[in-house]
Amino acid sequence: MRLFARLIILLLSLSAAACATQPPRFRDEAAAKLDQLKLEGGERLRPAEYASVLQAFLKGDAYLMESEQEEADRYFQMTILKGDLLAQEVAAEKARRLAEAARLAEEQRRAELERLARLEEERLVKAQAAEKARREAAEAERRKVRPVAKEPVLVASWTVRRGESLPLIASRPEVYGDRNLWPLIYRANRDQIRDPKHIWPGQVLRVPRNAGRDDFAEARRYAQDHPLH
Template sequence: MVRWPTAILLLVCCCLVVACATQAPPPSWRLQAMALVDDLSLHDGPRQFPVEYRNIVETFEHGEAVLQVQKNDREADAYYLLALQKGDLLKAELQRLKREAEEEARRQAAERAARAEEERLQREAAQAEARLQERNRLKAAAEAAAARAKAASKEPPVALPSTYTVRRGETLPQIAGRTEIYNDVSLWPLIYRANRDQIRDPKRLWPGQVLTIPRHFSHDDAVEARRYSGKK
């Protein structure tokens, strides 16, 4: 078995340590920048800010080219960091726009609710006004009817004629049946008896005769007149 001198072993270990210390670290911002680019794509970055989003992508791709082609980790990491910084600014702007859109949506919803409430109040006010007008109309109609009834009750009764001038072709039953006389043809004997001085035959009247119309007769007089009328 070969035994290496201690000095040689120490030399080998030192070389390994130096090699590890001088090796460039891998890019530290690459994964964060890549994740941020994907996140911006999912949150409407390309549509809202197409130029800015494309600039961030190009910066990240430049870093990828430096890393893969030039094998320069440090310079590539600088591009990744720049893309990350630009992406943070764009993300903040997207969040601001989102907040503004949400606030605008809330404002519009509040305005719609206010308009709907105002329209509801206007409808209720119009309905209440219509009901009030209808009540007033009915009240006015009732008051007018009551006034007419009161006025009618105060009007003096229509005076019934105490005389009647015979017209051509009229008979005593026809005269007795007139509304302003008795409205009853069977009461003609009352007129006949009151005018015996100028009526000899109850079946014959002369135009122009002025007949007296009895107004104050008893129930018995009316019964007797109807009985007499039934015999003739």
């Protein structure tokens, strides 16, 4: 009888020891949750919350070391619950940061477009101003008063130079400015010109100034009929 009782006690002790060595139900899931949070950036994005989850897991391990499996599982379950909440917060924070990055990128894009638009507007204004200045300069140049040629001083006499002829003298601006009016000079100086084809340097010839329109017309006809070659 005593032997049987001892066997029962031994079996119960072995059964209790076997139960004590079995791992808690929720430790692996809690450990996986911690790893997932770390991979998703929970430690970086929510350091305080991640530390709270880790602390719950470490307490579970501490109870497990003391063979208090039930209490350990309670902390491992707490680790899982806190981990789920933190995972939601991390996802929301990532979404918020993505939205903020997109908003900043859009603002930068709009700012760049506005800057380019201002530069283009400034370029157009400068180009228009330059074109206006060019047109005004061209108009001013067009309207600029040209220097008026001085009217030649008409002479009443002419001293013959070497190589000159009556048509050449008549063509001088200060004489008549018309070579075909040479007969006027010839007729006024018949006393010293026998042949209109021959004049000599040094001769002082009178230049008539009282000739009228008819005299000019008649002189031109005479010059055409009696060309001097």
